[in-house]
Amino acid sequence: MPPFGFLLFLLALPFRIIYELCIFYIKGSPYRKYSKQYLISVQISFCQWLFDLPVTESRYFSLYNASMISSFLGFKYSSILGRYPGHGEPYDDNSFWLRKAPNRKSTDPILIYLHGGGYCFQLGPSQYKAVVTIVELLDASKRENLSVLIFDYNLASSGFTFPSQLAQFHDTYQKLTVIGSNSNIILMGDSAGGNLALVYLQYLKDLQQKNSYSAQGVVYPSKLVLISPWVKIQPEPEDYRPGHSYYDNDTMDLLRYEHFSDSQAIRRVFGTSDLDSLTVSPGRAPLNKLEWSGITSINDENSDILVIVGEDEVFRDDVLDWCHVILDCPLQGSLYHNTNSALFIPAIHEYKSLPDKGTAGVEVFVEPWGVHDATFLFEDDLLDKIDKLGLSSNVNAVDSDTYFGTYRIVQFLNRVL
Numbered sequence: 001m002p003p004f005g006f007l008l009f010l011l012a013l014p015f016r017i018i019y020e021l022c023i024f025y026i027k028g029s030p031y032r033k034y035s036k037q038y039l040i041s042v043q044i045s046f047c048q049w050l051f052d053l054p055v056t057e058s059r060y061f062s063l064y065n066a067s068m069i070s071s072f073l074g075f076k077y078s079s080i081l082g083r084y085p086g087h088g089e090p091y092d093d094n095s096f097w098l099r100k101a102p103n104r105k106s107t108d109p110i111l112i113y114l115h116g117g118g119y120c121f122q123l124g125p126s127q128y129k130a131v132v133t134i135v136e137l138l139d140a141s142k143r144e145n146l147s148v149l150i151f152d153y154n155l156a157s158s159g160f161t162f163p164s165q166l167a168q169f170h171d172t173y174q175k176l177t178v179i180g181s182n183s184n185i186i187l188m189g190d191s192a193g194g195n196l197a198l199v200y201l202q203y204l205k206d207l208q209q210k211n212s213y214s215a216q217g218v219v220y221p222s223k224l225v226l227i228s229p230w231v232k233i234q235p236e237p238e239d240y241r242p243g244h245s246y247y248d249n250d251t252m253d254l255l256r257y258e259h260f261s262d263s264q265a266i267r268r269v270f271g272t273s274d275l276d277s278l279t280v281s282p283g284r285a286p287l288n289k290l291e292w293s294g295i296t297s298i299n300d301e302n303s304d305i306l307v308i309v310g311e312d313e314v315f316r317d318d319v320l321d322w323c324h325v326i327l328d329c330p331l332q333g334s335l336y337h338n339t340n341s342a343l344f345i346p347a348i349h350e351y352k353s354l355p356d357k358g359t360a361g362v363e364v365f366v367e368p369w370g371v372h373d374a375t376f377l378f379e380d381d382l383l384d385k386i387d388k389l390g391l392s393s394n395v396n397a398v399d400s401d402t403y404f405g406t407y408r409i410v411q412f413l414n415r416v417l
Contacts, residue, residue, distance in 0.1 A: 003057055005053065005054060005057055006053065006057045006060050009049070009053060009057075013049075016045070016049065017042060020041065020042050020045050021038065021042075024038050024041060029041040030251050030252055031044050031252060031253075031312070031371055032252060032312060032342070032369040033312070033342060033367075033368070033369040033370060033371065033374075034371075034378075040378050043377070043378065044253075044254045044371060044378075045254075047254035047255075047377070048254055048255075048256060050121070051118070051254075051255065051256070051259045052259075054265070054268075055120055055156065055157050055265055055268035055269060056157055056268065057157075058118075058120045058121060058157045059120070059155060059157035059158045061121060061122075062121055062122035062155060062157070062158075064122065065122065065152070066096065066122070066123045066128075066150060066152040067088070067090075067096065069123060069124075069125055069128050070087070070088045070096065070098075070128070070150070071088065072125075073125065073128055073129065073132070074087055074088055077129075077132065077383065077387050079387060080132065080136055080383075080386070080387055081132065084098065084099040084135075085099065085100055085101065085102050086099065086100025086147075087099060087100075091149055091172070091175075092171070092172055092175055094151060094152060094153065094168045094169070094171065094172045095112075095149050095150060095151045095152060095172050096149070096150055096152070097147065097148070097149055097150075098113070098131060098132065098135065098148040098149070098150050099135060099143075099146065099147055099148045100147050101144070101145050101146060101147045104145065104147060105145075106180070106181045106182050106183055106184075107183055107184050108145045108146070108147065108184060109145065109146050109147070109184045109185075109186055109222075109223075109417055110146075110147045110148075110149060110176065110182055110184065110185055110186065111146060111147070111148045111149070111186040111187075111188055111413075112148075112149045112151055112172075112173075112176075112185065112186065112187055112188070113127075113131050113148065113149070113150050113151065113188050113189070113193070114151050114153075114169070114187065114188065114189035114190075114192075114193030114194070114196045114197055115127050115150075115151075115152075115189075115190065115192075115193050115376075116189070116190040116191025116192045116193045116194070116227075116228070116230075116373055116376065117155075117191065117192055118156075118191070118192050118230075118269065119153070119155065119156040119157075119162055119165060119192045119269050120155055120156050120157040120269060121155070121157070122152075122155065123150070123152055124377075125380070126376060126377050126378070126380040127190070127376045127377070127380075128150070129380035129383045130375060130376040130377075130379060130380050130383075130406065131148065131150070131188075131376075132383055133379070133380065133382050133383045133386065133406055134406060134409050134410055134413070135148055136383070136386060136393050137386075137393055137394070137395045137398065137406070137410045138395075138410060138413060138414060138417075139414050142413065142414055142417040146417060149172075149176075151168075151169060151172060153165040153168050153169065153196075154168065156268065156269040156270075161268070161269060161270060161271030161273075162269060162270045162271065162273055162280065163199075163273060163279070163280070165196060166196065166199060166200065166203060166279065169196060169200060170200070170203065173185070173200070177219040178219075182219075183219055183222075184222050185219065185221045185222060186221060186222065186223040186224075186225065186413075187200070187221045187223070187224055187225070188224075188225035188227075188409075189225070189226060189227070189229065190226075190227040190228055190229075190373045190375065190376045191227070191228050191229065191230050191372065191373045192230050193229075194226040194227060194228065194229025194230060194231070195229055195230040195231065195233075195282070197221075197224060197226060197229070198226070198229060198231065198282040198283075199278070199279045199280060199282055201220065201221070201282075201292075201295050201297055201298070202278040202279045202282060202291075202295075203279050204218045204220060204295070205218075205294055205295055206279065208294070220295060220296045220297045220303075221297045221303075222297070222302065222303055222304075223297075223303065223304045223305070223306075223416055224297055224303075224304075224305045224306070225306045225409055225412065225413075226305070226306065226307045226308070227307075227308050227309075227373060227375050227376060227405060227409075228308070228309055228310065228313060228315055228319070228372050228373040228374075228375075229307070229309075229315075229319060229322075230315065231281070231282050231283025231315070231318050231319055231322045232281055232283035232284055232285070232318040232322075233260070233266060233270065233275050233280060233281040233284070234260055234261070234263070234266055234275060234281070235257065235260055235261060235318075236285065237261075239257075239317070240257050240261070243337075244317055244334075245313060245314055245315070245316040245317040245318075245333065245336075246314045246317070248338060249312045249313060249314050249316065249338075250314060252312040252371070253310070253312055253313050253314050253371050253372050254371055254372050254373075254377075255313070255314050255315065255372050256314065257314060260314075278291060282322070283318050283319070283321070283322040287321065287322060287325040287326065288325075289325055289326055292326050297360065298326065298327070298360055299358055299359065299360065300358070300359075300360060301355040301356055301357055301358065301359060301360070301361075302355070303355070303360035303361070304355065304360055304361040304362075304363075304412070304415075304416040305327065305360050305361070305362050305363070306363045306364075306365075306408070306409065306412040307319065307323055307327075307329075307362075307363070307364045307365070308364075308365045308366075308367060308375065308404075308405050308408060308409075309364075309365075309366055309367070309370075310366070310367045310369075310370030310371050310372055310374060311338060311339065311349070311366050311367060311368055311369055311370055312338065312369055312370060312371050313370065313371060313372045314372070315372060316333060316336065316366070317333030317334060317336065318333060319333065320332060320333030320336055320364075320366070321333040321334060323351075323362075323364050327360075327362045327364070328353070328359075328362075329351045329362065329364045330351060331351050331364055331366065336366075339368065339369075341368070342368045342369045342401075343368060344368055344400075344401065344404075345368075348366070349365060349366040349367070349368055350363075350364070350365055350366075351363070351364040352364075361416070363408075363412055365404075365405075365408055367404045367405065368404075370404060370405075374404070374405060375404070375405025375406055375409065376405075379402075379403045379404075379405060379406045382398065382403050382406060395407060395410040395411060395414070398410075
């Protein structure tokens with residue numbers, strides 16, 4: 001039987017929604033980009049409430065599994081997913097295909113999606129729809145040879161504390177690269193999925209240094225797409241003061257400082273893991289670029305990296321500081337301040353660098369007034385517009401402000417695939 005705290009959460013939910021409605025029409029929404037959108041404002045507040053739950057109780061919101069989502073959405077969006085070869089077909093115990101390109105070669109790209117949710121929440125319908133939207137908006141010539149794999153890890157809320165998710169992913173990745181000889185892997189992760197992508201780079205580096213791989217060597221991902229990545233597991237106490245995103249954005253984001261400053265809650269996710277290890281917390285202080293040397297995903301001209309973070313996120317400074325030190329991005333979190341306009345200003349919200357010898361191509365975007373993981377949580381309605389309203393499956397027809405992350409991910413993939 002669910003615990004009392006979870007039942008109380010459900011009982012209080014209607015009253016919370018009514019309260020939010022009253023506040024919305026009296027004071028307005030605290031979430032700047034969605035100040036006139038009540039439904040999204042409630043969704044953001046609902047996410048806050050979910051993260052207020054004890055870790056072990058959050059598992060009751062994951063009573064479904066990824067295959068159920070795949071089947072349901074496969075039926076609902078049959079006009080789209082019915083065209084995807086291999087849709088829903090299992091790859092191994094931890095993953096299944098969204099799309100498996102026919103007659104593929106080992107050099108053809110495989111995009112692996114690593115979902116967010118603090119390692120506590122299951123893959124959600126909005127995340128699945130967002131991935132489908134991205135694939136559907138790709139140029140047909142880019143999509144033709146692209147395979148997309150959904151990775152579905154066990155949850156810390158069900159007792160599988162980190163690094164069990166890392167071990168699961170290594171099994172799948174090794175099957176793809178060592179056994180399957182696939183050499184063109186793209187990792188796309190949001191929030192905790194972004195953390196998993198980055199810690200896996202360090203995990204591969206450790207294996208390489210220990211000579212524990214076969215003679216063919218380590219196959220690093222060729223491309224990285226990181227959306228609101230959870231780079232630093234726990235904030236420092238000094239992060240919660242004016243001028244820092246954990247403080248300034250604490251009431252404007254779906255995540256809050258208290259969700260990460262609680263050491264006991266963090267330990268329920270990470271168990272006895274060393275929180276200062278790069279295979280747990282890739283953005284831990286002090287950042288050192290030398291610790292990322294030898295990782296071709298970052299230090300090779302044939303690699304490309306895309307990072308998107310919201311201006312109103314509590315994670316913003318951690319993400320930008322990681323980009324500043326590791327990717328030489330001038331957008332530095334410790335010097336970044338919220339703007340008063342929702343307009344996209346390239347000098348403030350964008351950095352791009354072309355690949356160079358020993359350096360990957362880099363694109364970093366700060367979404368004006370954006371909240372945590374907006375691409376995969378609040379842009380999924382675009383798939384309905386494509387499916388039901390007949391919106392052209394062309395990224396140039398997409399509103400790049402409303403669908404900030406989706407638009408830029410598609411543009412990035414169209415360029416690098």
